[in-house]
C-alpha cells in the first residue's frame with residue numbers, strides 16, 4: 001500500500017476515536033460487572049482484565065492528543081453497531097455472559113487493530129503504528145490471562161470501523177449494567193463480627209499469619225478493587241480521562257494483590273472462608289455521598305492509614321524473621337503509595353485545590369465511617385509525603401491527631 005492509498009489524517013483520527021469509544025465503554029461495563037461476580041477468582045480475573053483495557057486506552061488517547069483531537073469526551077465517535085452491541089449487553093449480569101463478552105470483545109478489538117495496522121502509512125504516521133503495536137501486545141497478554149484463568153469462547157461483532165461514525169460523547173444515559181450497592185460474595189465466605197487481632201498478635205503463630213493473609217485477601221484487596229471499579233462505573237464519565245485510567249490501574253493492582261494474597265494463603269495452608277469477614281472496606285466506602293468522600297474514605301483515610309500500618313507490620317516481620325511476608329508487603333506498599341496519591345490528586349481536583357475544603361472532605365468522610373485520621377499505627381511521615389499528603393495536612397491532621405484517641409484503634413487497616 002502506498003502513502004496515497006493509506007489512511008488520511010482524518011481517517012486515522014476517526015479510527016482512533018472509534019477505538020477509544022469502544023475501550024471507554026468496555027471499561028465502564030467491566031467495572032460495573034466486577035460487583036456482579038461472586039466468586040473471587042472470577043472477580044479478580046475481571047479486575048485484571050480491566051487494567052489491560054485502561055492501558056490500551058492510554059496508548060490510543062495519547063496518540064489522539066498528538067494528532068490534535070479535541071479534549072476528553074468530545075472526541076469520541078462510534079459506529080452504530082458498536083452502540084447497539086453495548087446497549088444489548090447492558091442487561092447481562094451472569095458470569096457466563098460477562099466472560100463471553102469480555103473474551104469476544106478482546107478478539108474483536110484484535111482483529112480490528114490488525115486490519116487498521118495495514119492501513120496506516122509507516123512513514124507519514126509511524127507513531128500511530130507504535131501505539132497500535134502497544135495495543136496489540138496488551139490484547140495478546142489480556143487474551144492469554146483470560147484463557148489461563150479459565151475464561152474462553154465468546155462472540156462480539158461490533159464492526160468497529162466499518163460502519164458510519166457519528167460524533168458522540170459518552171453520556172450518562174448510555175446503557176450500562178446496573179450498579180450494585182452491595183457487591184456479590186462467594187458462599188464460602190461468612191460474615192461475622194469478631195475483630196481480627198492486631199498484627200503484633202498475629203505474627204506470633206502460623207495460624208495468626210494465616211489469619212493476617214486471609215484478612216488481606218477477603219477484607220481488603222478484593223473490596224479495594226471493587227471501590228475503584230464502582231468509581232469508574234458511577235463517576236468516570238463526568239471526570240477527566242486520566243481519572244478513569246488511574247482507577248483502572250488501581251483496580252488491576254488490587255486484583256493482582258488479591259492473587260498474591262490467594263497464593264500466600266495457599267502457602268500457609270489456609271483457604272478462603274477459614275475465617276469470617278466483616279466487609280468493612282466496602283461498607284465504609286459506600287457511606288460516601290460524593291466522589292470526593294468516596295476517595296477520602298478509601299484512598300486517603302483507609303489506604304493512608306494502611307501505609308502507616310504496613311510500615312509497622314514490616315518492622316514486626318523483620319523482628320520475627322518473616323522474610324516471605326516482608327517481601328510481599330514491600331511490593332504491596334510500593335503500589336499503595338501510588339493509590340493514596342490517586343486519592344490526594346483527585347480530591348484536590350474536585351475541591352479546586354483548596355486545602356481547607358480538602359481537610360473538610362476528609363473530616364466529613366472520617367465522621368461518617370467512624371475512622372481515625374491517622375489510624376492506630378505510628379504515622380510514617382516519609383511514606384505519607386511520597387503519597388502526596390501536603391505538609392500542612394501532615395502537620396495539622398496527622399501528627400497533631402497521632403497523640404489523641406483514634407476510632408480505628410481496634411481495627412487492622414491494611415494494604
Ligand SMILES: [Fe+2]
Pocket residue numbers: 221224253254257332336415
Ligand atoms: Fe492493595
Ligand SMILES: [Fe+2]
Pocket residue numbers: 224254303335336339415
Ligand atoms: Fe490499594
